[in-house]
Amino acid sequence: VALEQITSPELNTSGPPAEVPEEVPTEVPTEVDAPILDTAFLDQLVGELDAECVAEMIHVFLEDAPPRMVAIQRAAADGAVRIIRHEAHALAGASLNVGLARLGKTAGALQRLCERAEPDAASIEAVANVLRDSLPLAAAWAARHEALTTSGS
Amino acid sequence: MDQRHRVASLPPEKRLLVVDDERVQRMLITHAVTPMGYTVHGVANLADATSHLAHYDYDAVVLDLSLGETEGISLLRAVRDAASDPVLIFLSRLDERVLTASLRLALGMNLRVAGMLRKPASPRALRALLRDAPGRRIQQAAPRQQPPSTAELESAIRNGAIVPHFQPQVSLRDGRLVGVEALARWPDAAGGGRLPECFIPLAEQSGLIIPLTFSIMRASLEACGRWRAEHPECRVAVNISPLVLADPALPDEIERLLTEARLGPGALIAEITESTMMANPLLAAEVLTRLRIKGIELSIDDFGTGHSSLLTLLRLPFSELKIDRSFISQCETDAEAWKIARATISMARELGLRVVAEGIETEAVVRLLRGVGCEVGQGWYFAHAMSETELTPWLSAFAAVPA
Numbered sequence: 001v002a003l004e005q006i007t008s009p010e011l012n013t014s015g016p017p018a019e020v021p022e023e024v025p026t027e028v029p030t031e032v033d034a035p036i037l038d039t040a041f042l043d044q045l046v047g048e049l050d051a052e053c054v055a056e057m058i059h060v061f062l063e064d065a066p067p068r069m070v071a072i073q074r075a076a077a078d079g080a081v082r083i084i085r086h087e088a089h090a091l092a093g094a095s096l097n098v099g100l101a102r103l104g105k106t107a108g109a110l111q112r113l114c115e116r117a118e119p120d121a122a123s124i125e126a127v128a129n130v131l132r133d134s135l136p137l138a139a140a141w142a143a144r145h146e147a148l149t150t151s152g153s
Numbered sequence: 154m155d156q157r158h159r160v161a162s163l164p165p166e167k168r169l170l171v172v173d174d175e176r177v178q179r180m181l182i183t184h185a186v187t188p189m190g191y192t193v194h195g196v197a198n199l200a201d202a203t204s205h206l207a208h209y210d211y212d213a214v215v216l217d218l219s220l221g222e223t224e225g226i227s228l229l230r231a232v233r234d235a236a237s238d239p240v241l242i243f244l245s246r247l248d249e250r251v252l253t254a255s256l257r258l259a260l261g262m263n264l265r266v267a268g269m270l271r272k273p274a275s276p277r278a279l280r281a282l283l284r285d286a287p288g289r290r291i292q293q294a295a296p297r298q299q300p301p302s303t304a305e306l307e308s309a310i311r312n313g314a315i316v317p318h319f320q321p322q323v324s325l326r327d328g329r330l331v332g333v334e335a336l337a338r339w340p341d342a343a344g345g346g347r348l349p350e351c352f353i354p355l356a357e358q359s360g361l362i363i364p365l366t367f368s369i370m371r372a373s374l375e376a377c378g379r380w381r382a383e384h385p386e387c388r389v390a391v392n393i394s395p396l397v398l399a400d401p402a403l404p405d406e407i408e409r410l411l412t413e414a415r416l417g418p419g420a421l422i423a424e425i426t427e428s429t430m431m432a433n434p435l436l437a438a439e440v441l442t443r444l445r446i447k448g449i450e451l452s453i454d455d456f457g458t459g460h461s462s463l464l465t466l467l468r469l470p471f472s473e474l475k476i477d478r479s480f481i482s483q484c485e486t487d488a489e490a491w492k493i494a495r496a497t498i499s500m501a502r503e504l505g506l507r508v509v510a511e512g513i514e515t516e517a518v519v520r521l522l523r524g525v526g527c528e529v530g531q532g533w534y535f536a537h538a539m540s541e542t543e544l545t546p547w548l549s550a551f552a553a554v555p556a
Contacts, residue, residue, distance in 0.1 A: 048276040053184040094177040096273040
């Protein structure tokens, strides 16, 4: 005997559904097709929040990211793949939030690699290199926008 | 100014809990919702989240689904048990399928889900989800029904207190009525009644499902005999529990009931849901095949739910397939539910089966289903289940409206 009918609330999603699953890499690529700092993304974020908030997020990122990289390198020496995956996941998420597109992609690739195999030294190095390139650009962006907000007020 | 008025006009304090192990992410959420009047608490792990949910009333919870080593999904129970009934927003970089499955799980747990945000989350999208969040569940005093005793059930079946109600089935091609499904109802004098969920399982456990099925079938066929003169096209579909299929006398018994109601075999459709209780599949197959040879149509019910499987479809001589309502009621909003419904319809048509979609609630769903060749629809969009007394005028009125 059929039961009474049920209703279902809507499923809201932001953005179109991703039809194609992400490719699982065999190593972290050294050439990534993404800008180090996506300034258009940051401009958009400033529009939705304000420059001060975004600069504050960048400062938190600058504080947190280097220790995460150290944790990744230490975990790699210990062969602790789960820790590498966790830290790479956090690093990727944080980078994308502050417009560090290339680091987001590279750390994301390291995270997915950890789901398959133990990453090699070159893969860890690739993330460290992108992070090294990212930090000064992010810091400069924050300094510039802080100068603007201070002079504007 | 009146003091009370001033107090009342202050914006109410709203609290939001963000559960994410990443500090930049928590900060982004905080900055995004503070202008909306939210006080934000951020926690980095499930233990803190659980204790916060127990200590504070939250209006909203933003939850990262991939919280480090543990999955955020295990927090759903704590969110459901929270007295403040917070609205839930998922946050993730996981693929769409995992997100959708998580949403379904949360909806299945009766949580208020506002939606999901893919990382990097846009503050604007988050604010929009919070603004358009579904309203609080109405604290309805759920009719806490005492299940009947076996003796009560037996007496109700013997006295004819359990009767069929009929839900119309309409052709999606031309809008004509094609039949009704008989649904067992146990009404009481106050206009309420016991729900089938409350007495059917007992009937199945106690073996009373056999007299109940025959009682409902007899009453349904008698009613069909009465409306058949005016509405010769209107057949009746009766649910037959797999337990009843173990009775080799069933085909002859059904034939006898048809003769008593002066109906041909074409007036009846037997709806079968396979379940683990189909103790003797070989005997069930024999009984169903004999029914089919006698000219009675067989419908596989709740198709897609796991009880009604492809193997059943292969093994038994069905002529109709009923897609389970869970696919139909979500097909407008859930792309994957729609894909499954569409593929099922296509497969059924390949197999030469008539397809009935249950649980239709909107015109838009009718159009979707018609577009992919689904023949028959059933659901609140057309009509609720009704007693024979209500059905008779409904049938006349429906027939009078040009398709």
